[in-house]
Amino acid sequence: MSDRLRTTLGPLELPNPVMTASGCGGTGRELAPFFDLTRLGAFVTTSVMPQARAGRPTPRVSETPSGLLTAMGLPGPGIETFLEHELPWLIENDVRTIVSVAGSSVQEYGDLARRLRNVPGVAAIEVNIACPNVEDRGRMFGWHPAAAASVVRAVRAQARPGTPIFAKLAPDVTDIVTIALACVDAGADGLTLINTMEAMAIDPHTLRPALSGVSGGLSGPAIRPVAVRCVYQVHAALPSTPIIGVGGVATGLDALEFILAGASAVAVGTAVFHDPAAGPRVLRELDEALAARGIARLADAVGLAHKPAGYVPPQVRPEEPVEERT
Known part of the structure; x- marks a missing residue:
């Protein structure tokens, strides 16, 4: 893979910008038979919580015409098992690992960070604030600036x-x-944009909500335009803050769209469920898309959509024709 894909997320340097989205790659073992996980810029774990959780009862997944509706309830082994079994496997296999954490109180988030404090091999921490705050009538942390x-x-x-x-x-x-x-x-050193969107579906056969939890999180191609808008708006306000773009990334051109909006990296989520090797494929397609446009470095494409019409970044070679390889 070419050096054009190297990226920097604040103090974190990665060989390429493609990673998994939290909750979509299991523990890493599930994807390992399909490709070498070290080919990714980073692997993002499922959100780790203080205690093991079974998640919500079934049904907790429902397909939509352009995405996936889920209400998983953050199932996971809890921090003890994660530190004892899951994280060591990732570290032993030289996988760059970003640990996602989630909690139901501010103290729980702090405790999780403390447990990770002296653990080697943690490249970064992703703070999932799309969780109910039990101390504030169950309202999401991410809904309020002060709570977030x-x-x-x-x-x-x-x-x-x-x-x-x-x-x-x-x-x-x-x-x-x-x-x-x-x-x-x-x-925060950077931001991950976005999490799933709250949505619901009703089963026309049972005449009841399709999910046991009534509503769930919508992911996949349906939310990509919303995610791109969020990345674009936040980059415009915080141009020096690194952003990981998430939401419906299924191809290299999808990834490029996020990069142009202002993301320095992207995470592949829902696409992994039907194409476990989607990450490396998106990475290859992104490299080809940059080369076809004469862009020598990924960094030169970050936020390019914010530039005035006619702007040509220094690394672009306009004399090269734009061609897409099939």
Whole structure:
């Protein structure tokens, strides 16, 4: 793979910008038979919580015409089992690992960061703030700037100094830029945009909600335009803050769209369920798309859509024809 794909997310340097989205790659063992996980820029774990969780009862997955509706309930082994069995396997296999954490109180987030403080092999922490806050009548942390900032501040205080922290934001807010500003002011090194969108479906056969939890999170191609809009708006407000773009990335051109909007990396999620090797394929297609446009470095494409019409970045060679390889 060419050096054109190297990227920087604040203090985190990666050989390429493609990673898995949290919750879509299992523990890593599930994807390992399909490709070498070290080919990814990073592997993002499922959101780890203080205690093991079975998740919501079935049905908790429903297909839609252009995406996937899920209400998993954050099932997982809990921090003890994760540290004892899951993380060591990733480290032993030299997988660059970003650990996603989630909790139901500010203290739980801080405790999780503290447990990871002296663990080697953690490239960064992704803070999933799309979780119900039991101390605030179950309202999502990510819905309110102050609540989101309090979580980021707690993780920053307990995490190992120098560990990059990324806040993962939900799009179901009035002004995502305000939430983003609050998280960065609280100590986030970067942002992951976006989490799933709240949605629901009703089964015409049972005449009842298709999911046991009534509503769930919509992912896949349906939310990509929303995710691109969020990345574009936040990059415009915070151009020096690194962004990981998430939401419906299924091809290299999808990834390029996020890059042009202002993301320095992308995460592949729903596409993995029907194409386990989607990550390496998206990476190859992105490299081809950049080459076809004469862009020598990924960094030169980040936020390019914000430039005025006619702007040509220094690394672009206009004399080369734009061709797409099939």
